[in-house]
Amino acid sequence: MTDTLEYLTQSLLQRAKEAGADAADVLAVRGNSISIDVRNGVLEQAERSEATDIGLRVFVGKRVANVSSSDVRADSLAIMAERAVAMAREAPEDPYVGLADPAQLAENRKAEWLELYDPTPEPAPADLEQDARDAEAAALAVEGITQVSASSAGYGSQEVYLAASNGFSGGYQRTSRSTSCVAIAGSGTGMERDYDGDQRIFQADLRSPAEIGRTAAERTLERINPRKPKTGAYPVLFDERISSSLIGHLLMAINGAAIARRSSWALDLLGKEVLPQGLSLTEDPHRVRVGGSRPFDAEGLATQKRDIVKDGVLTGWTLDLATARKLGLESTANAARGTTGGPSPSVSNVTLSQGVKDRAALIADMGTGLVVTSMIGSTINPNTGDYSRGAAGFWVENGEVAYPVSGVTIAGNLIEMLKTIVPANDARPWLSRVVPSLLVEGLTLAGE
Structure with missing residues (x-):
């Protein structure tokens, strides 16, 4: 498949070699994220982002240059490689730069055993919004809390892939799930605030929104006067x-x-x-x-x-x-x-x-x-x-x-x-x- 990160990194390495690089490595990151903010029980902001970013490092002798792009079309990769090599040729020499010797490279290039990726389906925006609402409601239910300045929930998924001309090629995936709440008590110059939040790889490990909101409120009240x-x-x-x-x-x-x-x-x-x-x-x-x-x-x-x-x-x-x-x-x-x-x-x-x-x-x-x-x-x-x-x-x-x-x-x-x-x-x-x-x-x- 031509849209995999492995294919993109190997393709860019080949372009760099054709452009005149003596050595090169490529880091590609593909991810998506959702962020939901609630205030006063109403959805205040909802953001979703999806992107693929790729970074190329080329070596011409002991000269090095880095370029990056979010445009991964074939013709853009070719231009990217040519510009990187041209930049490297003009860079000052650095006797310490260079890729790892192949004998130094990691043999285990998988990450499943680390459990960095939660296979649970991506949460729906409505579910994230409800988590943010629940955290806010829990904070406001604590007597003495006058308002909640921010109550948020989010999710992110990311794939990382690294390839180099010394033979290295490997990648892995990550996920994250978060909830946070900032509570306020008092007024005017006597206003105080505090927060609580949690971020985990697996959604099942995340603390409940109600606990997060309540803890944020209790911490805030402790700071009064x-x-x-x-x-x-x-x-x-x-x-x-x-x-x-x-x-x-x-x-x-x-x-x-x-x-x-x-x-x-x-x-x-x-x-x-x-x-x-x-x-x-x-x-x-x-x-x-x-x-x-x-x-x-x-x-x-x-x-x-x-x-x-x-x-x-x-x-x-x-x-x-x-x-x-x-x-x-x-x-x-x-x-x-x-x-x-x-x-x-x-x-x-x-x-x-x-x-x-x-x-x-x-x-x-x-x-x-x-x-x-x-x-x-x-x-x-x-x-x-x-x-x-x-x-x-x-x-x-x-x-x-x-x-x-x-x-x-x-x-x-x-x-x-x-x-x-x-x-x-x-x-x-x-x-x-x-x-x-x-x-x-x-x-x-x-x-x-």
Whole structure:
């Protein structure tokens, strides 16, 4: 069939070779999505999109160029290949670019075992609209909620295919199903809002719209009449909803692109303790029914489970082929890309060791401090790790939540912060980043 992604990618590879490319790879993505928004019980917006996008990367010696298009007609592919080769011939040489050696390529190129695709029929728009209505109604049924600013439901299906002149050819499918709700309480300057939502690969795994709407409402009401805490140094508990941002800063710092540029606060931390002893941070691209899973990376290398941090010690960088060559290392099979550009290093699923205490026990251990449930803005120095973010949440006194807080700034240094984290045991196992609530000692709070 001439409309399959395998046919399109192989056809474009052949066009690139005919145009004068020494090597090439092609990423094709075909997908459709539906998004429904409801407000005040009335359909506010309904969108559906269907598209096929294709990206071509060509090599002429050590020169490389990328082009992309959503026009996959035969004559357009020919023009695309010719333009890409012409661009590559004018590009500067890069000694680190190039495809993987055939011996490096993944042998298993199927993804059925990862359960990334739900064969359940695509939901009808009316069913999605009803889910959004149900979430809104559940939120509004909670006393004190004045309005719902957004209640949404969506579905997406995507097919991905990668082919390269080194012999790689493989692809897989993904689906996603989501529901979300944002509730509002209060009025004027006393207005507060919060949200809840869920996104899963399999529709049967999705939490009910009623639960999502009710949780959004309850979270909103908890935030009414916030105060500012006194300025000082206090322990801070990063709620599970936002705790993965701390680990995200570490993942950015150990990204091979930042290391190769020597613009990372983690530059000298390889083989050293970056988390408390006993904690590990593991990447596992093979977790079943998890959105970040994949059988191979964007350069055709087999993905694999690895310990990024083991027993508190940083074991390595996150690398694609180019950054690995720059650093004289081997790729960790972490290449990611879209159709509009070339590969770059990126992690997939990560899991941080969980603790033995639940969130309530860590709050009790705090004595006096702050529980952060949302953050606004960010000032992170990529070279030093100096950290400053606006936050909102709840003030804790004598080990118990006393009142809501907003308009506070948290400051510290990521190198020191990460070394003191104490994890709870409340991480959601179906997320791509499984990170529990994290207690951090001695951060500076700027309040009143």
